[in-house]
Amino acid sequence: MQQVVVERFGGVEELQWREVPTPTPGAGQVLVRLTSIGMNHADLMGRRGEYKLSTGDPPYTPGLEGGGVIEAVGEGGDASRVGQRVCLAPDAVRLSKGRPGTYSSHYVCDDDEALAAPDELPDDQLGAVWLPYLTAWGALVWKAKITPGQTVVCPAASSSTALAAAQIARHHGCTTLGLTTSPDKVASLESAYDHVVVTHEHQDGERVMRPWHRDMKQLTDSRGVDVFFDPVAAGAYLNTEIRCLAQHGCVVVYGLLGSPGTVDVTPLIRKHASIVSYVNDEVFSAGRDEMMRGVEHLFEGFASGAYRQTLAARFALADVREANEAMQRGAHVGKMVLIP
């Protein structure tokens, strides 16, 4: 099978593509031929040595999600599953289970970690669902408990996670605002959000933040924002979010894209507002039933057409360096996938 290995932390040149023997599933396991591997910002952080909690020390195989077709079942397994289209369960790819990442053409997991996928989910998206959609569902529905009529704001509006969040928030009756740092992406984001706001501009050749709190005030009729679904979480950006919160509003921090800086939390007291964090591990730790509640909701959403993923680009697994470089450039809108 094909596999990608990070031999040392560093640049894209550390991604090594190689052929290795295809593993055989043991009793209670299945072998999945991957047709889709979702790429995530965390893969870049991992390769650079900034996410050791997830990667451990090199050598390791990157990749947090995957999906495809069951090619073989282990001894005593249900042979009728061969040929079934599946998504690897959200918690199937975890270092704590001693598993490799998914940047490979085949993957062995437990039988109950290969979840039968809805027919409506195309082959090239089977492995690209959970990091965007379960993160958004977990943060907004499971943790922040969004309700109809609320305003949900999604920074990094062009990221797959924010785009998933916008669909989920809309489906739950909320108004959605997207925040992007990239003026050139606005046209391709307009249908995904009720409004898109550009947060940065160029002054004297430098990118600086513009006073986007005014847009929030105007777009919420001065009521403020109920929920920020925030992967930036730092400095002036977070200060602005706090300033824009409505009474009882909440910033749900799920990523750390921004640079650290001083943050004034005092307005939170006056507004009875809060900042909470969310990582998918939280829903995994709450037990399989909780995680499966999210999975079932999302599968239903894909089956009904309420949820539909935007693919930014597909790359062959053998072109993994080029794919990582493209993600690093940050010009994409939506999800990037590797196809073995």
Ligand SMILES: NC(=O)c1ccc[n+]([C@@H]2O[C@H](COP(=O)([O-])OP(=O)(O)OC[C@H]3O[C@@H](n4cnc5c(N)ncnc54)[C@H](OP(=O)(O)O)[C@@H]3O)[C@@H](O)[C@H]2O)c1
């Ligand atoms: N908690 C969890 O379980 C979980 C799960 C999934 C992802 N995450 C986190 O979510 C974040 C996004 O991941 P992804 O894979 O969706 O990323 P991605 O597709 O690479 O998107 C990154 C986008 O973020 C925006 N951005 C980058 N730097 C920024 C900054 N300093 N300030 C404001 N916006 C910035 C840009 O969008 P614009 O051009 O539109 O501004 C950029 O295109 C990462 O931090 C990741 O670790 C967390």
